[in-house]
Amino acid sequence: MADATSIRHGTMGRRVMVKSNMFSLKLKKALNIHQYDEIKPDFVAENFSLPPNKPLEIMTRLQNREAGQFNPRGAFDGKKIFWSTVDLPFGPKAEFTIELNEQDPNRPRDNPNRVKVLLVKVAVIDNHMLRNVGAEDAVFNPRAMTALNMMNVLLRIAPASKWPHNARSFYTNHDKMDHQGLELWRGYFQSVRPIIGNNLAVNVDMSAGVMIPARARLIDLAMRYLGLRDARQLSDERNFQRLRSFLRHLAVEVDLPMHRGRFKKVVDIVRGGGAQTFTNKDGVEITVEQHFQQIHNVRTQFRDLPGIRVGRSDIFPIEFCLTGKAQLYRSKLSGEFTTKMLTFTSQRPEARLAQICNGWNDLEYHNSDYVLNAGMEISNTPAQVKARVLDPPGIGYTGDDVNMNRTPGSWNVLGKRFFKPANLEKWAVVSFAGEMANDGAIAAFVNTLGSVLVERAVGNPGPTIFQHPGRVEAALDEVAKRYPNAPGQRKTMILIILRENSPDAYDRIKMWGTSRQGYITSCVRWGKKMNNQYCNNLALKINGKMDGINSIPQDRCMKEFASLPTMVIGGDVSHPGPGDNSRPSIAALVASYDENACRYVADIRPQRSRVEIIQEMEAMTIKMLDNFVQKNGIPPKRIVYYRDGVSEGELPTVGDHEKEAIRAAIKSRYPAYGIPNPNPDELVGLTMIVVAKRHHVRFFPVDPRDLNQADRISQNCIAGSVVDHDVVHPGLKDFYLLSHAGIKGTSRPAHYIVLSHNNVFSKLRGQDGRPVTWNIDMLQGMSFALCHAYFPATRSVSIPAPKVCQLAKTHFANWIDDTSSVMSDKVPSYEDFVSNFHSVHPALRDSMYWL
Known part of the structure; x- marks a missing residue:
């Protein structure tokens, strides 16, 4: 596919050595790996579906029960492929039956869920292929990629059996932080990579996961996450939609004698859980509240709070539910939570590398039976590699003014005139900050910005300032009437002052300017320091948006x-975010x-x-x-x-x-x-x-x-x-x-x-x-x-x-976020989104409006 055969090593720059978070992997045994595919569960019990985490549990239990046949233990990818370092004794095909509830002797066994597992031998990855995964001609070779996948699975089995994990990372509770009821856990990413010279290395890095704490009362967790003081607020429409997004797909446990130890996935939530009705086994229609009082001898305190729906129709009052084991939170994070996560994960280089190197006990490379049986040996010393440092380019301004930029990565615009300054023939300032920004403060800020623009050689006659406490679109339409965009004339720029946290207003402004009316808009948040440095940074954006360089x-x-x-x-x-398949x-x-x-x-x-x-x-x-x-x-x-x-x-x-x-x-x-x-x-x-x-x-x-x-x-x-x-x-x-x-x-x-x-x-x-x-x-x-x-x-x-993808949602009219569709449970379809998509306004097609 690639015809880049002449591309490999450069020579420019100063030569240096650097460390990397790559650790040499050697194969010390001559092995053939036997691959078993087409693992097909056959469900004996009706109306039963297999949760995503169950296949790994099933294969672990199968190997424990049939230890004589699975010796040494094999590696399962969690989906359908199983590898063994020996040819298993049952031949090319075998069938086993596992009872899913056999692990709990106290659990009723009148209707066990039995699963048939069929293993079919499909391939042998020979020793030659294993040792040549890193060969130049092995790239995109399906057998080489299978061998890499197998090695990755072998590395991950031991830590994944102890800690919450996703495909390539696992997370420990050694170092964690609480926020809004959730927890941030540090963990480790690991991946086997082929490297130059037909060698292999393990890329090990720090990772972080957002966790649902174990056995937390669901009602308390929901209130902390949503920032509520009164449980009754969970029934408010907006809170209900946010709660639905938060709880969907969560594994929960009902804290009642007949249900403890059984983890169920939340399918949805319903309004007024205690008041929901169903027909019991005697053919009598009763409410959920009545059922729990009759069968479990417990009374609900909050019959009008949302109920938790699991399976096809079972509903449990939220007050009786706990979270299951510590589990990864997979829904979209709020902006505030994302900021917290970035702070938590930020580590200075020396601390990051030290924590990686100190993680060998958690990674278990030196005592994992799976790793040892496969003859894999991973060095605990980070690889030192050859590098070069390229000279930074000069930064050219007007005329022959060139900043040779001998501080790599940064430079200063102060005292410089833009290479190609724009000309702001028409611009306006609109404030939606209300009482936070009075007329005098806004005038002082605009005066500073105007002076900075002049210093950078950007011509501007001074703007008209509008104070608008009202609706965003109506206010901007009024400004557009005062400053119409005539064909062939320079575009009008509107500088908009917002309150500190106004994501909804920002999105509506960008939709109005980018798609509906064709105006360059630039938003500032009044909570920032509106000093000379800030105005210089703002001038960079304005000049770029207005066709300058x-x-x-x-x-x-x-x-x-x-x-x-x-x-x-x-x-x-x-x-779109995880689990969202309707948005384009x-x-x-x-x-x-x-x-x-x-x-x-x-x-x-x-x-x-x-x-x-x-x-x-x-x-x-x-x-x-x-x-x-x-x-x-x-x-x-x-x-x-x-x-x-x-x-x-x-x-x-x-x-x-x-x-x-x-x-x-x-x-x-x-x-x-x-x-x-x-x-x-x-x-x-x-x-x-x-x-x-x-x-x-x-x-x-x-x-x-x-x-x-x-x-x-x-x-x-x-x-x-x-x-x-x-x-x-x-x-x-x-x-x-x-x-x-x-x-x-x-x-x-x-x-x-x-x-x-x-x-x-x-x-x-x-x-x-x-x-x-x-x-x-x-x-x-x-x-x-x-x-x-x-x-x-x-x-x-x-x-x-x-x-420009960061402004994607501002091209959609009536953009529907994760908690919208208020008063309706209908999930918008792909067609709904596409029909509401608006292209860039013709007046802006030649501009860098997205800066």
């Missing part, structure tokens, strides 16, 4: 970039059109939920090509496509589809630009790079002398650190680039995987007639330089191309 990165890589008409594309797909995913594309790759246009479209491929990639690319030609008069001869958010397992599918879509766009559109019968492979140099941020590889300085003053404080590796040796993938052309300076916690490098780098570059000539140089050094240097072109900041950022 704050500064440009300047170095030899960007000079080479500008030698050829080049378009940088950034692509991303954002998905959002595909977004941005594309540059200037020689410095600083100005971008965007296209954002909904598509089917959780589809990672950008389904309309060809049409979106054509739109970007048309814009480039409109601005420059010629089509690009080079396209650099940075794709965010693709997992390694999705690389072949997503990469091939989207690369072919770009080629198809070139082939279908270039004739309209005066280029007949275009061959994309000979006409345009195409480089496609997947940029991943959601990974767990970290790097740590070895020698403090390699750091500058700022990085000595944060203890992070210096901005510009690049790793393309030792711990990179043997079959992918990849590298890690830490492009931003660390401030708090441990910096995460971006992982660049070069999927496509065609050979047309050797034939291309720049504007001066010289051959184009486009090797790994140029690619790494250009990627680092482009991280200095993000308008709202005077710090380099983690990825090269800007993202």
